[in-house]
Amino acid sequence: MEKRRFIIEFGKTQDHSIDYLLGILEDARITTLQAIANIPTAEIDWQFQEGWNTIGALLAHITAIEHYFRIEFVEGRKLTDEENNQWLPGMEMGPYLPQLIKKQPTDAYIIELKESRRMLMEALQKITFTNFVKRIEDYDPVTGCNLAWALYHMVEDEIYHRGQISIIRKLYKSHHSNPNFKVVDF
Template sequence: MLNMENILLITDIPGYTPQISRLVSMMNYARFTTLDAVKNLTQDQLDFLLDSQSNSIGALLLHFAAVEYAYQVLTFEKRKLNDEEISIWRPALDLGKEGQERIKGNDLEYYLKKLDEVRNRTLEYFKSVNDDWLNVEEDFWWNNQANHYFMWFHVFEDEINHRGQIRMIRKRLNV
């Protein structure tokens, strides 16, 4: 559950080191605005597709959870998703046709619960590391180096990017 107190402050949060607190603050605000963008949507609205190439709002919400989960595994557990995790998360990670076919028929509470479950796990992991951990560099996309700070910035940057899609779909739904 998101702590709404001081949602507009990027500041220290008890239980986290200073830079991790700031990262969590930014993630919290991104999530706050996402939750506002999907407030009161029905199952039909969550499943709506603009066209054969688009993603539903529900699929995008599950995508946020899937990306965050994948980064937990990558950065904290130092591994790739296993076969069982891939079967659970692939439709939401890849989206596309498989996402259109498999991610539907759920109400808003279903997606909010998934987002909360994954975020709560992230917050517990963040309590186990310090600011130095953010600077750890690893191989990343296309043989580039990235540090944990960038990787976790990317988690909420991806959410912000796709939230724009959600807002556009919502406007098309006239809600």
């Protein structure tokens, strides 16, 4: 398992602001991988209630969103029909939730997370500071956004979902260790 470094290295790219974001991306992913290490498949696919996200669905979402952000914001192109079919279930979740329950081991999700991050980092090696700060017509009709914000938002989303994974793990453990556990209707 990769270890957090607790340091962000500068000088990897031509611009320190890009180095800073790359360090944040790396640390966020390592922390996610540490949080899911050795989770049994039964826990990956467990739902607190019907329609609730599973850990596996959230991991599929993190992976799909990363591919989407790489393609749309870093590469600057639209998803192909094939890419859209591949990543839409993970991006949207909701009605696609049943097909995101795959009965695959944690290691399969780890491989997908590592591959999506490798592809993103490779694509980011080609950007310049101008690409990083250039206005993109997205998110806000008045201000738009830029690649720096889009990637920050992607990391923010991963961290948010890692919190959900933590809650699901606690609910799973409570449910499976307490025979009197009752699901409360929210």
